[in-house]
Amino acid sequence: MIEPLAFGPAVDSVEAGLRTALERRLPAATELRRRLHAHPDLSGEEGPTRDLILAELPGRPVDAVAGTGALVRVGGPGPAVAVRAELDALAVTERTGVDWASGRPGRMHACGHDVHLAALVALCHAVGDTPGAPPLVAMLQPREETYPSGAHDIARSPSLAEHQITAIIGAHVQPTLPRGEVAATPGTVNAAADEFTVVVRGRGGHAAYPHLTSDPVLALAHVVVALQRVVSRDVDPTSSAVLGVSTLTAGSAPNVVPDEATAGGTVRALSERIRDQVHARLEEVADLVARAHGCEAKVSITRGEPVLYNDSGLAARAGAHLTDLGLTLSRPLLSFGADDFSYLSAVLPGLMMFVGVGDGTDVRMHSAGFLPGDDAVRDVALTMLAGYLAAAERM
Structure with missing residues (x-):
């Protein structure tokens, strides 16, 4: 870990100039946001989005990271603060009706x-325009929405030390908070998030002769029900965890008992200890229940983002x-959502803030109608500025 430096008294003198x-820079940033929204790129394909942002940024040099990502330095040599923004969009077909909606079916911010991204560009220009502002590194991160994580790769890049x-x-819009409120919560704010698959194998055959089969569908159904007790009965009730089964796959014909059945889902926890405990019980319960039905179970777990700690x-x-x-400080905000920013905050002092964009509707992130207003660019930029100033005071 890079140790923080001593307090920098010069920060106060540049705050007004930065604001x-x-x-x-906000009008240009708002127009840039609309261009970005109209031309989204999926995870791993963010090169055009990256290049559009690079053309708008004042800083140099540019370091390529994580494939389609980049680090851009604004300011002189020496210690710097990094601010992260994500490049990728989601595989969603937009239904907002605005004239700057995504022009690419199946892709949407x-x-x-x-x-x-637009807010970060505005902040970079403000830093470049303000004499005496501490150096800033714009982190343009790919693959936030999929595995393998772009933040995971950047966290292991030598560029962090070189800069x-x-x-x-980091700053992220949050529709559960009203506009104008920002959560800057100390400690744990997001859960560790893992994905699992349970494959139950039995002995298939004709559905008319169940006594000659070992039915993996029935066994898996009991596995799914039994897994619901892991959090309610095995985890300390003063702790928190989620174990959810979200997919079920089995069979190809109504009159055939298949040889195997598969379930998939997620494990989330706010501590590494509980995370490991749930993993162990997941494997044990699946194995024992499947064997009780004359089948066998194989569990595979893909470890995702660690706990995000501010x-x-x-x-x-x-x-x-x-x-x-x-802006207004909101109540402390904890979420079982996950963000791969946690890989970065595991190797550097980090702060992820959540910026309210709630408008009284029930439209949520990752939906085809999610569209924060243009004022969100200003609120996110100001939030990034607050974090940048807070970090600069450590330098």
């Missing part, structure tokens, strides 16, 4: 990444800056 410069990055800042010092200082910038 003024940022406000000046349904998670706010277009807003994050002397002392802290990492540095308490960064959270406190950013909260003060958010208030100064006219």
